[in-house]
Amino acid sequence: MSDYNFAYLDEQTKRMIRRAILKGLAVPGYQVPFASREMPMPYGWGTGGVQVSAATLTPDDTLKVIDQGADDTTNAVSIRKFFERTAGVATTEETTKASVIQTRHRIPEAELTEDQILVYQVPIPEPLRFLEPRETETRKMHSLEEYGLMHVKLYEDISQHGDIATSYAYPVKVEDRYVMDPSPIPKFDNPKLEMAAIQLFGAGREQRIYAVPPYTKVVSLDFEDYPFEATKADHPCDLCGSEHSYLDEVILDDAGNRMFVCSDTDYCRTRRAEGHVGRLGDSEGEAA
Amino acid sequence: MGAQVKEQDMAPLLQVNALTKMYGPRIGCKDVSFDLYPGEVMGIVGESGSGKSTLLNAMAGHHAPDRGEVVFDTRADGPVDTLKMSEPERRMLGRTDWAFVHQHARDGLRMSVSAGGNIGERLMAVGGRHYGEIREQAADWLGRVEISDTRIDDRPSAFSGGMQQRLQIARNLVTGPRLVFMDEPTGGLDVSVQARLLDLLRSLVREMGLSAIIVTHDLAVVRLLADRLMVMKDGHVVESGLTDQVLDDPQHAYTQLLVSSVLQV
Numbered sequence: 001m002s003d004y005n006f007a008y009l010d011e012q013t014k015r016m017i018r019r020a021i022l023k024g025l026a027v028p029g030y031q032v033p034f035a036s037r038e039m040p041m042p043y044g045w046g047t048g049g050v051q052v053s054a055a056t057l058t059p060d061d062t063l064k065v066i067d068q069g070a071d072d073t074t075n076a077v078s079i080r081k082f083f084e085r086t087a088g089v090a091t092t093e094e095t096t097k098a099s100v101i102q103t104r105h106r107i108p109e110a111e112l113t114e115d116q117i118l119v120y121q122v123p124i125p126e127p128l129r130f131l132e133p134r135e136t137e138t139r140k141m142h143s144l145e146e147y148g149l150m151h152v153k154l155y156e157d158i159s160q161h162g163d164i165a166t167s168y169a170y171p172v173k174v175e176d177r178y179v180m181d182p183s184p185i186p187k188f189d190n191p192k193l194e195m196a197a198i199q200l201f202g203a204g205r206e207q208r209i210y211a212v213p214p215y216t217k218v219v220s221l222d223f224e225d226y227p228f229e230a231t232k233a234d235h236p237c238d239l240c241g242s243e244h245s246y247l248d249e250v251i252l253d254d255a256g257n258r259m260f261v262c263s264d265t266d267y268c269r270t271r272r273a274e275g276h277v278g279r280l281g282d283s284e285g286e287a288a
Numbered sequence: 289m290g291a292q293v294k295e296q297d298m299a300p301l302l303q304v305n306a307l308t309k310m311y312g313p314r315i316g317c318k319d320v321s322f323d324l325y326p327g328e329v330m331g332i333v334g335e336s337g338s339g340k341s342t343l344l345n346a347m348a349g350h351h352a353p354d355r356g357e358v359v360f361d362t363r364a365d366g367p368v369d370t371l372k373m374s375e376p377e378r379r380m381l382g383r384t385d386w387a388f389v390h391q392h393a394r395d396g397l398r399m400s401v402s403a404g405g406n407i408g409e410r411l412m413a414v415g416g417r418h419y420g421e422i423r424e425q426a427a428d429w430l431g432r433v434e435i436s437d438t439r440i441d442d443r444p445s446a447f448s449g450g451m452q453q454r455l456q457i458a459r460n461l462v463t464g465p466r467l468v469f470m471d472e473p474t475g476g477l478d479v480s481v482q483a484r485l486l487d488l489l490r491s492l493v494r495e496m497g498l499s500a501i502i503v504t505h506d507l508a509v510v511r512l513l514a515d516r517l518m519v520m521k522d523g524h525v526v527e528s529g530l531t532d533q534v535l536d537d538p539q540h541a542y543t544q545l546l547v548s549s550v551l552q553v
Contacts (some may be wrong), residue, residue, distance in 0.1 A: 131401075142377045145373065148409060148410075148412040149409065149413070151413075151416075152401055152408065152409050155405050155412065155419065156401060159402055159404055159405065160402075160441065224417050224418045225418055225419050225420050
C-alpha cells in the first residue's frame with residue numbers, strides 16, 4: 001500500500017481526470033478528451049474505467065466490480081484486487097452495499113440510488129465510428145447535430161434482418177442533444193440508463209470520458225414503425241426463477257441441454273437467498 | 289432544344305459574382321461571374337487544369353474561395369450569400385436544396401451501406417424516421433434511375449460503374465434539390481453507358497425542373513444537356529453563351545481549338 005499513491009494514479013493525474021469528469025457531467029453525452037495514462041493492464045481490459053474509478057474513489061468508498069454481470073470473472077476479480085492493493089478500499093459483491101461500481105457490459109438488475117456511482121468500461125466511445133471513420137468528421141457531426149447516419153445503421157439492420165438487430169451498444173440520444181454509445185451493454189439495459197446514480201464512461205485507449213448525470217433523459221434511437229424494444233431471452237432464470245432479469249445461455253453438454261441463468265450473479269444469489277428457486281435451482285444452485 | 293424561357297420577373301437561382309480562388313501565387317479560377325436561372329443547365333468546359341473543378345468546388349462550398357459571392361435564392365430567406373452562411377446552414381443546404389454528383393461514384397456513395405440505405409441517408413438526415421416510407425422512396429428512386437428494386441439491399445460494391453453512378457444520382461436527387469453540381473458525371477464510363485446516363489440525366493432535369501451546373505471536358509455531354517456554356521482556360525472564362533451558339537460558332541481562339549479537336553466519327 002505504501003508503495004503506491006492512493007488508488008494508483010498520482011494526484012495531478014486524478015485532478016486532470018476529475019476535470020474531464022466534471023465537464024462530462026456538465027455536457028451530458030459529450031465525449032471529453034483526456035490524457036489517458038498507461039495502466040498496468042492491456043487496452044481493452046478496462047483501462048478507461050479503472051482510471052475513472054481511481055479518480056472517483058475515496059478511502060471511505062466500497063467498490064464493486066462486475067464483468068458481464070458477474071463478480072467472479074477474470075476481469076472483475078483482477079480489477080477488484082488491483083484497487084484492494086492500491087487503494088485499500090473495502091470491496092463487496094453486493095450491489096446495494098457498493099458506493100462505486102465499475103462495470104463491463106452490464107447495468108446491475110437492482111435499482112441504483114443517488115448515493116452510487118456507476119463507472120463503465122468503454123472500448124469504442126464514438127457511436128458513429130463504424131459508419132464514418134474520420135474523427136474530424138464525426139466531431140463535426142456531433143457539434144452540428146447531424147445524426148442521420150446513425151439511422152442509416154438502423155435502416156441497414158432492418159433491411160437485412162427484418163428488425164433492428166443491434167442488440168448491444170445500442171445508440172441513445174442524451175438530453176435531446178448528443179448521440180452516445182452506452183458501451184456494449186445489452187439493449188435490455190438501455191431503459192435503465194435513466195437512473196438515480198451518476199454514470200461515468202471511460203475509454204482508455206480512445207482517451208475519452210463522458211457522463212450521464214442522475215435523472216437525465218436518455219432515449220434509444222428507433223424508427224416510428226420499428227420502435228425500440230428491450231429484448232432478452234424469453235425464459236425464466238433456471239437458478240432463481242426470475243422472469244425479469246437479463247439471462248446468459250449456458251450449454252450444459254453435447255446432447256443439446258442448456259440452461260439460462262441471470263447474468264447478474266449478485267441479483268441471482270440474492271433471490272436464491274430469499275427462497276426463489278428455478279428449474280435447475282436445487283441441484284445446481286449451490287455449485288453455480 | 290435548350291433555350292430556356294427567361295421571364296422578366298424570374299429571379300436567378302444562383303448568382304456568382306467575381307469568384308476567385310488562388311492556390312498560393314497560382315490562379316485556380318479568377319473573377320468568374322454568371323447567373324443561373326431556375327430550370328437552366330449550365331455547362332463548364334475546358335482542358336484539364338483550367339479551373340473547372342476548382343470553380344465547382346468553390347461554388348458548392350467544398351473549399352473557401354478567396355473573393356467573390358455565391359448568392360443562392362433560398363426557399364426561406366430569399367437570396368443569401370452562401371459563403372457568409374454559418375457552417376450548419378451551409379451543410380443543411382448541401383443535403384436539401386443542393387446536390388453534388390462526384391466524378392467517381394465511390395466518392396459520393398457509402399460503399400459499405402446498401403443501395404437503399406444510400407438513397408435513404410439524405411431522407412434520414414433531414415429527419416425521416418419512418419422505415420416504410422424511406423424504403424418506399426428508395427425503391428421508387430431506384431426505378432427512376434433504371435436499377436431493379438430487387439437490388440435494393442445490395443451494396444454498391446456489387447454494382448457496375450454505370451449503376452454506381454446512377455445510384456449516386458438517385459441518392460442526390462431523393463430530397464428534391466433545386467440545384468445540382470455535377471463533376472464529370474460521365475467520366476470513366478464507356479460510351480453506351482454514357483449515352484444512357486445522359487438520357488437519364490436529361491429526362492430527370494426536364495421532369496424535375498432542376499437547375500444544374502455540369503463540369504466536363506466532353507463537348508458531347510454539354511451539347512446534349514446544357515442550355516448555356518462557359519469555356520474556361522487558365523482559370524478565366526474565355527467565352528460564354530448559348531451552347532449551340534458557342535459550339536457552332538466559336539469566337540475565342542481557344543474555343544475554336546477545343547471544338548476542332550473533337551474527333552468526328
